Amino acid sequence: MGIILDRIKYGNETKKDILFDNPDSYGKVNVDSDKCNGCTKCVNECVANAIEIKKGKAVVDYKKCIYCRNCIGVCDKLAIEMEHDCKFCDIEQAGNELARKIYEKFKRSLVLRSVDTGSCNACMLELSATQNTYYDISRFGVKFAASPRHSDGIVVTGPVTINMREALIKTYNAMPEPKLVIAVGTCSFDGGIFKDGYGNVERLSDIMPVDLYIPGCPPSPQGIVYGLLKLIDRI
Numbered sequence: 160m161g162i163i164l165d166r167i168k169y170g171n172e173t174k175k176d177i178l179f180d181n182p183d184s185y186g187k188v189n190v191d192s193d194k195c196n197g198c199t200k201c202v203n204e205c206v207a208n209a210i211e212i213k214k215g216k217a218v219v220d221y222k223k224c225i226y227c228r229n230c231i232g233v234c235d236k237l238a239i240e241m242e243h244d245c246k247f248c249d250i251e252q253a254g255n256e257l258a259r260k261i262y263e264k265f266k267r268s269l270v271l272r273s274v275d276t277g278s279c280n281a282c283m284l285e286l287s288a289t290q291n292t293y294y295d296i297s298r299f300g301v302k303f304a305a306s307p308r309h310s311d312g313i314v315v316t317g318p319v320t321i322n323m324r325e326a327l328i329k330t331y332n333a334m335p336e337p338k339l340v341i342a343v344g345t346c347s348f349d350g351g352i353f354k355d356g357y358g359n360v361e362r363l364s365d366i367m368p369v370d371l372y373i374p375g376c377p378p379s380p381q382g383i384v385y386g387l388l389k390l391i392d393r394i
């Protein structure tokens with residue numbers, strides 16, 4: 160219904176403010192440390208091993224979390240809840256300093272090559288949705304190219320599998336300097352729920368430097384758009 164109203168309002172399919180507050184989004188999982196008694200029920204429930212008990216309180220690693228919400232249901236104290244703001248990407252290395260350098264180098268445009276190293280395709284679907292007429296990320300200067308030689312960075316989705324390792328490294332080496340690596344989805348951080356699979360090799364960050372993590376399982380198109388625009392300093 161919202162999409163139809165936007166079409167009537169703006170006269171086209173493109174959403175004017177693609178970073179609008181979306182109440183249906185999955186955001187960070189937060190722990191209320193005043194309520195948490197460190198009972199470990201949530202730790203045992205988490206299939207992604209995203210929760211640890213530190214100093215008697217549960218702590219969630221949002222880069223490992225797959226946003227299944229199972230931990231919320233098992234907490235007797237109602238100490239765990241989920242935000243609805245999907246805009247929480249993590250720029251590695253120098254944070255805002257990196258964004259400034261990228262802005263200087265790429266002048267607010269970015270050409271990317273997508274590499275799927277073994278994903279379930281959920282992240283690929285959301286990534287391709289960023290280019291549809293609704294989110295339309297190309298209007299901000301972010302485009303996808305077929306060749307790494309024409310690209311400023313690669314977007315990696317999925318755990319790094321044995322069969323894709325060499326292709327990933329070849330793609331990375333084919334890009335001209337300076338080059339960016341953007342990891343989309345929990346699997347590209349540490350393998351996600353597939354991390355113990357026989358077909359996986361090491362973490363992406365063990366193979367090449369990662370500049371931006373966009374967490375989620377999968378991240379929403381909004382979350383991906385937010386991360387990419389933040390990287391090129393367009394927010």
Ligand code: SF4
Binds near residue numbers: 204207210219230
């Ligand atoms: S939402 Fe799921 S994956 Fe995330 S911390 Fe809770 S149980 Fe773990």
